[in-house]
Amino acid sequence: MTRPLLVWLRDDLRLDDQPALRAAEGRPAIFLYIFDEKSPDLRPLGGAAKWWLAGSLEAFDASLRARGGRLDILRGAAGTLVPEVARACAASEVVWTRRYGGAEIALDAAIKRELAGIGVAARSFNGQLLREPWEVVNDAGQPVKVFTPFWRRHRALGPPPAPLPAPEHLEAAAWPAQAPPRASLEALGLRPTRPDWAGGLRATWRPGEAGAGERLSAFLAAAIQGYADRRDRPDGEHTSRLSPHLRFGEISPRRILASVEAAMAQGAIPARSGEKFLAEIGWREFSYSLLYAAPDLARRAWQPRFEAFPFRRDGAAFRAWAQGRTGYPIVDAGMRELWTTGYMHNRVRMIVASFLIKHLLLDWRDGEAWFWDTLCDADAANNPASWQWVAGSGADAAPYFRIFNPMLQGEKFDTDGVYVRRWVPELRALPSSAIHAPWQAPAAALAGAGVRLGETYPRPMVDHDFARQRALAALAEVNA
DNA sequence: TTTTGAGTTGTTCGA
DNA sequence: GTCGAACAACTCAAA
Numbered sequence: 001m002t003r004p005l006l007v008w009l010r011d012d013l014r015l016d017d018q019p020a021l022r023a024a025e026g027r028p029a030i031f032l033y034i035f036d037e038k039s040p041d042l043r044p045l046g047g048a049a050k051w052w053l054a055g056s057l058e059a060f061d062a063s064l065r066a067r068g069g070r071l072d073i074l075r076g077a078a079g080t081l082v083p084e085v086a087r088a089c090a091a092s093e094v095v096w097t098r099r100y101g102g103a104e105i106a107l108d109a110a111i112k113r114e115l116a117g118i119g120v121a122a123r124s125f126n127g128q129l130l131r132e133p134w135e136v137v138n139d140a141g142q143p144v145k146v147f148t149p150f151w152r153r154h155r156a157l158g159p160p161p162a163p164l165p166a167p168e169h170l171e172a173a174a175w176p177a178q179a180p181p182r183a184s185l186e187a188l189g190l191r192p193t194r195p196d197w198a199g200g201l202r203a204t205w206r207p208g209e210a211g212a213g214e215r216l217s218a219f220l221a222a223a224i225q226g227y228a229d230r231r232d233r234p235d236g237e238h239t240s241r242l243s244p245h246l247r248f249g250e251i252s253p254r255r256i257l258a259s260v261e262a263a264m265a266q267g268a269i270p271a272r273s274g275e276k277f278l279a280e281i282g283w284r285e286f287s288y289s290l291l292y293a294a295p296d297l298a299r300r301a302w303q304p305r306f307e308a309f310p311f312r313r314d315g316a317a318f319r320a321w322a323q324g325r326t327g328y329p330i331v332d333a334g335m336r337e338l339w340t341t342g343y344m345h346n347r348v349r350m351i352v353a354s355f356l357i358k359h360l361l362l363d364w365r366d367g368e369a370w371f372w373d374t375l376c377d378a379d380a381a382n383n384p385a386s387w388q389w390v391a392g393s394g395a396d397a398a399p400y401f402r403i404f405n406p407m408l409q410g411e412k413f414d415t416d417g418v419y420v421r422r423w424v425p426e427l428r429a430l431p432s433s434a435i436h437a438p439w440q441a442p443a444a445a446l447a448g449a450g451v452r453l454g455e456t457y458p459r460p461m462v463d464h465d466f467a468r469q470r471a472l473a474a475l476a477e478v479n480a
Numbered sequence: 481t482t483t484t485g486a487g488t489t490g491t492t493c494g495a
Numbered sequence: 496g497t498c499g500a501a502c503a504a505c506t507c508a509a510a
Binding site for chain 3: 149396
């Protein structure tokens with residue numbers, strides 16, 4: 001009997017452009033996913049991500065089966081389970097897609113050593129990034145710490161390898177008798193039951209490779225046309241919304257790059273919009289490059305002096321932010337979109353993050369953790385890197401005086417209040433002139449709209465001018 | 481080696 | 496209403 005290949009799947013749940021899976025073409029293989037809440041250093045998935053994972057695993061299993069494969073699921077510590085399965089099935093080789101977080105790299109390296117000890121080779125592939133982080137470095141061989149030169153260098157390396165086609169024929173090897181018993185998807189308890197809070201997620205998303213492909217096609221057919229000018233507006237469908245699909249590896253960045261460049265070459269997309277969108281993929285690469293350089297990105301400020309920032313501790317204020325009752329409509333709209341759909345428009349992410357850090361002086365790590373739990377797309381690189389960017393503690397530091405004004409941001413990017421009305425229905429009847437600062441509206445306008453401040457909608461939990469001055473003072477301490 | 485210019489996403493103030 | 500300047504200093508990239 002042929003010794004099967006063991007394909008260990010993680011955040012790469014797709015057939016297309018999947019180098020590790022490609023290695024399984026034409027030979028029997030075990031396709032293994034391990035739901036790992038046992039490895040002490042791995043960050044457990046957030047609630048929204050777990051919900052997404054359930055759909056993603058389901059879709060991926062169906063895709064595998066359509067080609068002759070089958071997804072096998074285990075629950076437990078990957079460090080012991082991977083070698084155990086490899087031994088039980090006498091694997092010829094173990095393959096996987098690389099990860100870039102500190103704990104993940106350490107775990108994978110340990111498993112590789114363990115496998116070598118039992119005479120099984122392990123081979124890893126890049127299926128997650130356009131280029132490996134160590135390829136994009138400055139002349140000194142160090143990571144490039146500013147986005148623009150990073151992306152210039154990245155592009156100057158030439159096009160990354162073209163995406164691989166999906167394997168046509170797979171062959172599922174029998175589950176070995178000596179291996180631990182498999183878990184059913186249901187047994188993992190990934191989907192919420194009591195209470196079932198996932199209705200908004202179900203209504204918004206279709207996890208899985210097919211859903212990812214649909215998003216990309218729809219985006220290329222419509223919204224990308226005006227992407228350069230409208231991507232900052234949360235009041236309509238102006239962005240790709242591919243991020244959760246990318247998070248779970250349901251689509252590869254190389255496939256996205258190839259599709260966008262093909263459309264640009266045909267003249268189907270304005271070059272400016274196409275490049276702008278690719279730069280967002282570039283930001284993802286940049287975040288992973290930072291993560292690779294700073295394995296503890298979610299816990300430690302990139303700039304050590306920020307560890308001295310005088311954050312306050314205020315649980316009630318944090319909860320008001322998290323639940324979308326700060327009294328600033330654009331902030332509350334964003335936090336409620338997040339809670340309902342597991343997603344938030346990028347511009348609004350910046351606004352709410354700035355509000356938590358600068359207006360409330362609460363620790364960016366707590367905001368990052370909330371996003372980790374509630375976003376479908378939170379990953380080990382983008383989430384912490386972006387929070388640090390807003391905090392000003394990141395590599396590509398913002399000027400200290402960049403403190404978002406939530407009223408102004410609302411007026412600029414949600415001019416007619418479409419986004420606020422959608423997510424903060426108690427303000428729906430307010431005129432647009434009052435929608436971003438109801439406390440400044442004439443009493444008659446409030447009454448006419450059925451808004452009673454402090455009752456039907458909160459007053460601002462902190463005064464903007466006061467908060468701005470307080471934040472500037474706090475930042476001066478760090479920068480002293 | 482030294483020098484120079486730039487740095488995703490902002491706000492406020494005064495003319 | 497619009498516009499330009501000021502808001503620090505620093506680090507990094509590139510010439």
